[in-house]
Amino acid sequence: DAEITQSPRHKITETGRQVTLACHQTWNHNNMFWYRQDLGHGLRLIHYSYGVHDTNKGEVSDGYSVSRSNTEDLPLTLESAASSQTSVYFCASRAIRGSNQPQHFGDGTRLSIL
Amino acid sequence: SQQGEEDPQALSIQEGENATMNCSYKTSINNLQWYRQNSGRGLVHLILIRSNEREKHSGRLRVTLDTSKKSSSLLITASRAADTASYFCATGHSSNTGKLIFGQGTTLQVKP
Numbered sequence: 001d002a003e004i005t006q007s008p009r010h011k012i013t014e015t016g017r018q019v020t021l022a023c024h025q026t027w028n029h030n031n032m033f034w035y036r037q038d039l040g041h042g043l044r045l046i047h048y049s050y051g052v053h054d055t056n057k058g059e060v061s062d063g064y065s066v067s068r069s070n071t072e073d074l075p076l077t078l079e080s081a082a083s084s085q086t087s088v089y090f091c092a093s094r095a096i097r098g099s100n101q102p103q104h105f106g107d108g109t110r111l112s113i114l
Numbered sequence: 115s116q117q118g119e120e121d122p123q124a125l126s127i128q129e130g131e132n133a134t135m136n137c138s139y140k141t142s143i144n145n146l147q148w149y150r151q152n153s154g155r156g157l158v159h160l161i162l163i164r165s166n167e168r169e170k171h172s173g174r175l176r177v178t179l180d181t182s183k184k185s186s187s188l189l190i191t192a193s194r195a196a197d198t199a200s201y202f203c204a205t206g207h208s209s210n211t212g213k214l215i216f217g218q219g220t221t222l223q224v225k226p
Binding site: 004031035040041042044045050058090092097101102103104105106107108 | 118144145147149154155156157158159162164202206212213214215216217218219
């Protein structure tokens, strides 16, 4: 069965370090998204991609970057981790561009920055 | 800014009862989606209703949409302990951007 996998599931790191969270989907979906989930804020969009070599900023993109070199992967990088970036991060994918399509989510990465 | 606002924030009911969750939004949409999130897991898509639809059913789920009031409701009938989860509405605005904006969610506890 097709799926979307995030790794690691849990990570603890220190402020100032570079961190990369992996997202891999076998749906062959063109669209991929990164969200963060925090109490009181729901899910907020960080970055998204509509296809290979396409990336776009979301609502809370400062301090994060993504690159899309193939269809399956959209890694999220925190260039210099800050304590405010402690959160649960979710990756999602969607078959085609258009908000009237469901998104498929991974199970998240819980990131703690000390 | 958040588009979907959900009400109530938390709901606790007995197994077999119906659960109703509401979502309000601010600007015009072309569709509204409901997702479920079990503890420690990702979101799972439940149902999508388009702006020209008023009601939609899927199994024990019933979703209504009132675009004049900018609101939607999710009804879960004959609830089960396995329905315990957080439920999120998400609004879609135009096919050009394709982005969804999520509400803060309703946490539902179904007691056996």
